[in-house]
Amino acid sequence: MRKFYPTGQEFEIDPVCEMKVDPKNPPFQVVHKGRTYYFCSEVCKHLFERIPDQYVRIEEDKV
Secondary structure, rough: OOEOOOOOOEEEEOOOOOOOOOOOOOOEEEOOOOOOEEEEOHHHHHHHHHHHHHHHHHHHHOO
């Protein structure tokens, strides 16, 4: 989920903890079903990898 901020900088939202992640320099990322997801930590990345459809569904419900 891409967000824009007043500074003009673009961020992605970690689908697990909802923190802002800079997609140009992400600490962790995973490609799931052709889409890249960005994560703030290895813990969030591992949680997503265990049950990705749970987090993808949560993100889709927010849209």
